[in-house]
Amino acid sequence: MRESTGGGGADEDDLTVLGAAALLDAAAAASFRLGGQFLAHGDRLAAPAGLTSARRQVLYAVRREPLSVAGVARGMGMARQSVQRIADLLVARGLAAYQPNPAHRRAKLLRTTPAGRRALARLGPGHTEFAGRLTHRLGGEARFGETLTALRRLSAALEALRAQDAEAAEAAAEAGEGIGGRGQEAARDPGGKTAADPARNPAPPSRRAARTRR
Numbered sequence: 001m002r003e004s005t006g007g008g009g010a011d012e013d014d015l016t017v018l019g020a021a022a023l024l025d026a027a028a029a030a031s032f033r034l035g036g037q038f039l040a041h042g043d044r045l046a047a048p049a050g051l052t053s054a055r056r057q058v059l060y061a062v063r064r065e066p067l068s069v070a071g072v073a074r075g076m077g078m079a080r081q082s083v084q085r086i087a088d089l090l091v092a093r094g095l096a097a098y099q100p101n102p103a104h105r106r107a108k109l110l111r112t113t114p115a116g117r118r119a120l121a122r123l124g125p126g127h128t129e130f131a132g133r134l135t136h137r138l139g140g141e142a143r144f145g146e147t148l149t150a151l152r153r154l155s156a157a158l159e160a161l162r163a164q165d166a167e168a169a170e171a172a173a174e175a176g177e178g179i180g181g182r183g184q185e186a187a188r189d190p191g192g193k194t195a196a197d198p199a200r201n202p203a204p205p206s207r208r209a210a211r212t213r214r
Helices: 020-049 053-061 069-076 080-092 114-138 141-186 207-213
Strands: 096-099 109-112
Touching: 020 053, 020 114, 053 069, 053 080, 053 114, 069 080, 080 096, 080 109, 109 114, 114 141
Parallel strands: none
Antiparallel strands: 096 109
């Protein structure tokens, strides 16, 4: 078996003998590494326009139509607060602007400005050149497409599991509330008195006591 050459992850030969847990760890490590690599290359490509990779991504997300900050965050898989800070910086620099949202009075829409579109246009040549080099390194557009499909499939599977876990947690919480409610009702008699409280719900007198009183 060959040694790994993937910067801490298993090579293609190793994948045939890894178990599910090791595959999950390797996929997570590769994803973190890939994210860092994309950010580094993105910062370098965005520098000529005075942008960072994150600012360029937010600006690119609203290039065609205005979106809410929450909508941009969902599409990018980022926290809304992080996107909000980036959006505010873009607006402060005149590269983007907020506009009213007809569907939600408080959640304004973010859009590009002419200056923002010019900034994106300046990134075009460098972006195209790097995309060509990366495609060639991967073995052509077909292989690049296969890689993208695999990444999207992984992302979709993780999102499905997240939704499944959220639904299970919600169902468990509702079931717990139902059991608690039934327990409280069982502790009360039909008249609403608590059975465990003899002061509020005294026991009926015994037959002997009744005969004595006679």
